[in-house]
Amino acid sequence: MNSNNSDIDDLIALMAKLPGLGPRSARRAVLHLIKKRTILLNPLADALFSVAQTARECVLCGNIGTADRCEICTNGKRMNRQICVVEDVSDLWAMERASVFKGRYHVLGGSLSALDGVGPEELRIPLLIERVKDEEITEVILALNATVDGQTTAHYIADQLEDMDVEISLLAQGVPIGGELDYLDDGTISAALAARKSI
Secondary structure, rough: OOOOHHHHHHHHHHHOOOOOOOHHHHHHHHHHHHHOHHHHHHHHHHHHHHHHOOOOOEOOOOEEOOOOOOOOOHHHHHHOEEEEEOOHHHHHHHHHHOOOOOOOOOOOOOOOOOOEEEEHHHHHHHHHHHHHHOOOEEEEEEOOOHHHHHHHHHHHHHOOOOOOOOOOEEEOOOOOOOOOOOHHHHHHHHHHOOOOOEE
16 A cells, blocks of 8 residues: 555554454455445444443453443342353353353453463462452352363362362363363353363
8 A cells, every 4th residue: 555545554454463354354344444434434433432441351350341340240140159260351251142151250361371471470360269258159160261271270270279168160061172262152151061060
């Protein structure tokens, strides 16, 4: 593109940084947005601005919402003394999409990784331990990705909770080794939650 299109070039470059989009896909997406300016581009720009101003991390569970405490944490019907621990917000959203878990969540913000220098303090593990005590949790469901780091994290958390009067369970069948929750279909997540096992 020529220098007269610097705003468009900047938009393409930014879009190309999104997951699943490379430069070619970004160019196609931007061109489509420009062609549909009134029904797509302008509303998208407004929505992006609004989300940039209002989106925040829930101080309790780590979910993304528009208030200090997300809708799940403030929903009295979900205070059933179960916490489902996930690595990322996308995993929480995947569990919610399946509509099978009726408790509350705790987002770790990743998994333990010695190679990447990610220890318990870099994650929200200490806060999880506090929540289990303070909220009188009876079951912690470790819905972590079936990767080496995910399983290492699950075992570390189980060790930390060992002396507490709480049941600890893992998602069971249906989650493939190396699989990530965000890529699983709702039925697979539902089956894995229903067949969870104690560790």
